Amino acid sequence: MLGNEASLGENVVKVIDMERSGATIAFDYFKDKILSPDVAVKHPSVHEEFERVRQLFLYTEDGDLWRWRFPNSKAFGSGLKDLNIEFDARKNPSLFDQVIACSFCLTLFLPAFLLYH
Numbered sequence: 353m354l355g356n357e358a359s360l361g362e363n364v365v366k367v368i369d370m371e372r373s374g375a376t377i378a379f380d381y382f383k384d385k386i387l388s389p390d391v392a393v394k395h396p397s398v399h400e401e402f403e404r405v406r407q408l409f410l411y412t413e414d415g416d417l418w419r420w421r422f423p424n425s426k427a428f429g430s431g432l433k434d435l436n437i438e439f440d441a442r443k444n445p446s447l448f449d450q451v452i453a454c455s456f457c458l459t460l461f462l463p464a465f466l467l468y469h
Contacts, residue, residue, distance in 0.1 A: 372413060372417075373412065374416070375409050375416060376410065379406065379409045383402050383406075386402075387402070410422070411428045411429070412429070412432070414429075415428070415429035
């Protein structure tokens, strides 16, 4: 058993999906929260940004689940690892800025990389 249901807090949602990685599960969870009718984020660019960033999460999932279905998936994972980013925000207070910069660079270079490699 993966834990006692009684030990979960009220604001904890347990998701077990053997077809998705934790990255895409978290992405979908927060995307749904941010784009819910209860939240006042209605600008089309927010929706477009989520779709653009989703590609990064799908590449991450492809490597996490050892599928390697996407073109150059192994190279993408290796390049991301080579950035040597500490993803624990407590240890790396500039994590948000690094991810934004990384996202910007990947937006510029990922399409060309996938096309020509």
